Amino acid sequence: MPVVVLDEAEIAADTARALVAGGIRVIELTLRTPAALEAIRRIAAEVPDIVVGAGTVLTPEHAEQAADAGAAFLVTPGSTDTLLAALAGTGLPALPGAATVSEAMRLAERGIDTLKFFPAEASGGVAALKAIGGPLPGLRFCPTGGITVATAPDYLALANVACVGGSWLTPKDALAARDFARIETLAKEASALAR
Template sequence: MPQKADKLLPVLTGQPVIPVLKIQRAADAVPLARALAAGGLPAIEITLRTAEAIDAIRLAASEVPEAIVGAGTILTARHFDQARRAGARFIVSPGTTQELLDAARSTDVPLLPGATTPSEVMAAAEEGYKILKFFPAEQSGGVAFLKALSSPLAGTRFCPTGGVTPQNASAYLSLPNVICVGGSWVAPDNLVDEGEWGAITALAREAAALAPAR
């Protein structure tokens, strides 16, 4: 299968929340990954939104064996290759381009590409991609929009990211077409800046316990 779902599914089904991280200092990557894994969130997405992101991926991947380190905000084949070489075990993109799909075909590292509209979801499905990032989730219609997609596009499952919070995460997780959510609240900038790893572990533990709304 083009998406390598056999590699991606265990990552996404292993925890309800994938932490989405913007790491300013590469030195924070190892203690942050350890703190999140200790709280029950071993799979993390380090976004390429900072100058030290690739170094952060490399450090976390090489020094925190209990972590499953992924790379996010991957926009080009060059980004994909840089992240893969740094040790990323899965790749996340806010959208889907042919360049990224071609890059993914040449490697064993699975890609979670983004889609927002029905047409984008259908185009991804034609390429063999049935697990997608839904971004930006809240700004694109949120829970109601994904619920509307669940019947006509029932073969596709999503990881909503963007505006997902502890308050609305359970509503997303209750949808039949949502596999997990992505969120940044488990590692807020102030706690990372201050090295409050215990507090981050506590937030991760709460996120790991999230369940679908009843």
């Protein structure tokens, strides 16, 4: 899953189309820039072949704004009670973040069994997720944070990994240059990693 940071909403639809051409059907567009909400609106309205979600949802306001913009799902880097209540209030599917066993157990107690593992590499990477899978076999993860096309297969080989996310599919320099052909090529490489 591409984790996309857009500084310009004007390139949102073309970025999404390049990902679709490369075989990607879902995008996490982070709320890290002022252009993010408008970018989500444009992708939701103009590129029906991709499911757009909002990432870096940090507050109840973010959750509401992303839902209003047309996000189909929400992703958080971590989980607080206030934020979890806001996610539930939108009615949208959510991928709340966890980086420790205790955080994962707390989410599991709420009935949440699919989580974001962030920051993946800094939190122990493949070895950490493999270890977490022992005592918590009912949980599945989408690791993000420091993952590359070279390390993604190691994550995907784990039974408790549903997918991986990364910014390598839409590098900042390719976005700035509007190099959608490169983004399509990177998407094709990532699609080939699917199990």
